[in-house]
Structures are given as C-alpha cells and as structure tokens.
Amino acid sequence: MVGLLGLVGTVSAQETIVKIGHSGPLSGAQAFAGKDNENGARLAIEELNAKPITVGGKKLKFELMSEDDQADPKAGVGAAQKLIDNGVRFVVGPYNSGVTIPASRVYNDAGAVVATVGSNPKITEQGYKNLFRVNASDTQLGSKMALYAANELKVKNVAVIDDRTAYGQGVAEEFKKQAKVSGLNVLGHEFTNDKAADFTAILTNLKSKKVEAIFLGGYAPQGGPMARQMKQLGINARLLGGDTICAAEMGKLGGDAVGENVLCAQGGAILDKAANGPAFKDKYKKRFNQDPDVYAASFYDGVMLFAEAMKKANSVEAAKVGAEISKGSFKGVAGTYAFDEKGNMKSSPVTVFTFKNGQPVPLTSY
Template sequence: MQTIKLASLTVAVAAALALSACGKKEQPATGTQASGAAAAAAGETVVTLGFAAPLTGPQSHYGEEYKNGVTLAIEDANAQHPTIGGKPVKFVLDAEDDQADPKIATQVAQKFMDNKVSGIIGHFNSGTAIPASKIYSDNGVPMIAMATAPTFTQQGFKNTFRSMTSDTQQGSVVGKYVVEKLGFKKIAIVDDRTAYGQGLADEFEKAAKAAGATIVKREFTNDKASDFAAIITSIKSTSPDMVYYGGADAQSAPMAKQMKRLGVKAPLVSGEMTKTPTFLKLAGTDGDGTIASLAGLPLEQMPKGKDYESRYKARFKTDVATYSPYGYDATMAMIDAMKQANSSEPAKYLPVLAKIQYSGVTSSDWTYDDKGDLKNGGITLYKVENGQWKVLETVGGGAKGADASAAK
C-alpha cells in the first residue's frame, strides 16, 4: 500500500510540474530571451549577456530605453545566424533591475556571476557600475557600461569599458563653451551628490574657472529631492548668469520650474540626463531656455542614425530618446569581439574587445584606449525652444563628423 501511495504521489508531482511548465510564459521583459531548451533543440549554443539598469523607480525611463537598444542589437545579431567556434549560437539577454542602488547593483552582479553570463552591458549609473565592476573584475568578465564618472575606468581593471565618453570630457567642454561662447561669467552650481552628478559638476567647475568664470555659489541636493526653494533662494541672491545642475531630469525639471517661479532669470544648464523627452514633459513651458549637453552627434547626424531611428520606432512604437543607440553599439561591439575571438569565453574575447574597431550607429570608429575609454568623441549642446530640444552646436573632444561617442 505504501509503495502504491508513493508511486501515485510521484505521478501526481510529475503531472503538476508538467502543468506548471506548460503554464510558464516567456519573460516579456526583453523580447530577446529564449529558453536554453529551445536553443538546444535547434542545435544552438546559448550565449547569455547580462544587462543591468534602473527598470523601476524615477530613473526607469532611462533604463528601459537603454535596454531597448540592447534588445534590438541582440535581435539583429541573432538574425545573422551567427556561429562561434564553428557552432551556431543564440544570444539571449538576462536583464536585471538594479534600481540605481549600489547595494542592489552588487547583488545583481553576483547573480550574473553565479549564472555564468558571458559579458555585461551596463550598469547604467556610475554609482552602480563602479561597485559592480569590482565583482566583474574579480571574475574576469568584461562590462561595457553607460557610466561616465572618471573613476570607473581609473581603477586599474582590465575589464571595464564605456559606451559613452567620460565626465572629464563632457564637463570640460561644456564649462569652456558656456564661458567663451555664451558669455556666462557668474555661475552657480548644484549637484545631486551621486557619482555621476557630482563628478560632472566638478569637471564643469574646473573648466569654467579655467575659462575665466567665477563660481558664485556651490550647492548640493540629492537624487530623491523635489523641493529646491531654499537652494534657489540662496542662488538668487548671487545674481548668477547661469545655473549648472549635475543630475537627472527628475530633479532638473522641477528645479527649472521653481527657478522661474522664484524669479531666477538665469538659464539652467545641465548634462545628458536632462536632455530627455521626460524633462520636456515635466518642465513644461518653464523648460524653455534650458541648455543640456550630450556627447556625440544628434541622432540624425550619426553614421547610421536615420536607419536606427526608423527600425527602433518600428520595433518599440516610440521615439529614440537618448541612450538606446549607445546600448545598441555596446552590445554589437561585445558580440563582434566574441565572433573575432571565435569564443564567448570572457578570458578569450576580452583582449579582442580591448582592441576592437567597430563601425556602429553612433560612431564609425568605436575604439578604446588602454583604460577602456572611447577614443573619439564630441559634445553636442542643445537648447529648449518652444518645448523642443534644438541643436546649438557640436564642439570639442576631437569630434570628427560622425566619429562621436557619448556620456552617462
């Protein structure tokens, strides 16, 4: 009787598991995930790339758009029926939400290592990429991050690469530009104390001072704040020609609105995390006059920008915002390195990635220096006019027409 009961129980459990498996749905998060079983059935080797960015919370719009670019790259790569080591491969994406939180980022990094991913696209924020990079370095896994803080590639790691230029370049170019080209001499600076925001503001300050500007006020907030009345009132008393903000659009948009409400006539100038459709939506008419920098060329002037734009809109039913082209190129550069090395093993393709010469959407000359920084890049400045971002000028950084990269 006991044997019959155990046998019945075993059959019941097996049936339940089978039903559970049948009821599972493919993860909709990336549109590129495929089960290992399906790939194996097709005779393909699965190569998994990890992706990490804020996919929930106030910065989720950055992460989702970034992920879209990575997704499109993987779909394009798979459509070419790639082979590595003489065997057909299928690239799949393991996308994780690090919530722009350094602690969660390290947990995500360890999860990727436990899952034996072949490479990392991300993290998005400097504050998450820097602590996560130590875990990837210890395991010898390459990462191409959106992070722009100079520290990211100054740690001496051999596995860290950027998909955008550093804050050193962006901040220095913009600091000089606003003084020499726009004539701003009295400047107030605010940053959000993140690795990105503070780093960008620091580099801007150095360049503005070197160009002859006076920093009349330096204030700071945080990346969760929404009320800037005290800071703006303090700044207003110094009568600045402009206010520079290092941080994201969740703060720069309400800051722009509150500056107008409190009678500050100086324009707000910021970095690429402000140059977004979200800023325009949040700031409304109070956003007019705001200036923001974004490394690289405008989308329509990128080497393959127009083609990318049309394919992106067809695939995701929305406009390209800021980061997805760089996520696309980072993914394709990593895959190209694997194909050239004829291996998806990190130790074998890492040296190839370090010397990669890739022609992509954002740049026709995607190459790295010995630290993992992109060699070529320019900075484009934009201004909000009638609720739209309009190009002011592309300057600095040795911009060579289409050879421009970008920053985060």
C-alpha cells in the first residue's frame, strides 16, 4: 500500500518521491497571502532537492502539489480531498482558520501530517494527533495586542470589529477578554464580513463613542479600506489587528492612511533578528523577486520540519514522521518547533508591528 505512505512510487531503485501538499487562497482578495505561503514551501522543496536527503537508503525527491482553497471552508474540504486522492500525506496549510477546521478532518481520516498557521484555538482542540500549529494562536495574538494597547499605548477606551470568520471572531474575542482584564473599556463590538468594503456605518457609530483604538478581527483586504475610511471620517483612533493585517497588502490598499496609526501582532520573533532570518529574506527575494510576507518563513519551516522528522524516523510513513515531530524539537527560521500534546507550539513569541512607507516594520517582541 504505497499510497498510504504518501508516495507515488520510486523513480529508480535509489530515489523515492514524496509529495508535499499546500492549501491556501491562490485566488481572490487573499491571494497575496496564499502565493507568499506557497513560495515559502516551494523554496524549501527546491533546497531539499538541490541537496537531497537520504531516508531508508534512498534519496528523497520532493514534489509540491498546491491547491487553491479560495479561503472558503467548502473549497478547502475539496482541496484536502484532492490532495489526499493524489497520494499526499504531508501538508502545509491551510492559511485560514475557517478552512483548517473542516479540512483537518479529511487530513486526519487519511492519516496525513499537517502544519498549519490557522490560529483559532478550536483547531487544536479537535484531538487530531498529527495536526500541528506552527505559529501563535489567537489566544496569544489577541491577548498580546491588548496587553500592548494597555501597557505601551496607554489607551483606555477601545472597540472591536470582527468579520465573523473563525479567525476574526476568535482573535477579536481574545483581544476583548484580555482588554477587560487589563482595565480597558470595551465600548463597542461591531460586525462585518470578509467580503465587505464599506465600513462607514459601523465606523461612524464608533466615532460617536470617542474610542482611542479599534481592534479588527479580520484580514488586510478589509483592513486597508477601513484605515482609509477612518481617515476620511476624521477618526484619530489607532487601528489594531492580528497577524493577517501585518502585510504589505495593508499599505497597498490603505495608502497614506496606513502608517504608525496601524499596529498588528504576528506570531514569531522579529525575522531580521532571528539567526537565519536575514539569509532567508535574501534567498526568498533572489528567487521570487519580492520580499517575503507574513508567513513565508513558517511555510518554509513547515516543509523543513517534515524533512527533518523523516530523517530522524528514517521513514516517510506519515505515522512515524508525525510521532517524531510530536516528541522532537526543530529550530527553523521563524522559531523553534516543539509541540505540546495538543499540537500547539510550546513557545511562540509574538512580535508587534507598525507601518512605514506602506510596509510592516517590527517594533518589539512581546
């Protein structure tokens, strides 16, 4: 049953092909993130194939199979089934929590090993043993942003807007929870969706409450226009968010309305200060002619995490590789990957960013 090993057979007596799956939004408003994540995985695979590793006496040849999940739960389940049907047993992604939650059942039922950046706490509460979160959870992202707002920005009155996605709701609730603990007044909780472009009504409502900061549980395609509309309405409040607005897309869509007034929290230490961070950025730019965005390094690390575990297990069987990841520790570009019994990283620092010249700039790890 070669299919169960995530292989498509052997090219020669000396070589084994291993398929790595990627699931992400490769079309639509979030395509900038999906392509960036795919590039991170591709870079790792190209490096592994340039200097092949040997497992079970055979060189491994990695192949990337990438599926567009459209940031949509239903499409994500279809993408998962397609990857599984094609013999994939190692997957990086999905990017969106709302996609990861239903798709992870398909991967689990097939015995696949998954490394996701989906941050909703529910993802790792499902009890799937080979599902690993390779970044901070909403609990860490939302709460650290609230702590920063209280301790560093010294704001008192805040409001929350969430886009009703699994990610947006999750991170907004965690921000709200910590904000209250930290003594902030949460003066409003407004709702939108991840297709919206006009936020005038909810922003006008929040303006009347004189809030000093608005936390957006949502993505950059909403964050950019929201920042513009805040400026047009004369709202001087800061716009805060989680990892999904820590993207150059915010500056692109928000223009001069996105600057030091926008702050976001992203899992991982500051890439420029990480040991291999600058080298990774250089490699990525040379290969793809652009700077890496939010999670390219995490997707790169996810593929390398699989490869390292295959070497340690001396096997490409998903169950053996998953067991190796569970008990081991791997130092990647964006962090050190050691997991608790649920598949969460034991330690994931959070970096707070602001924006300069349309680009996210790290302020501090928190």
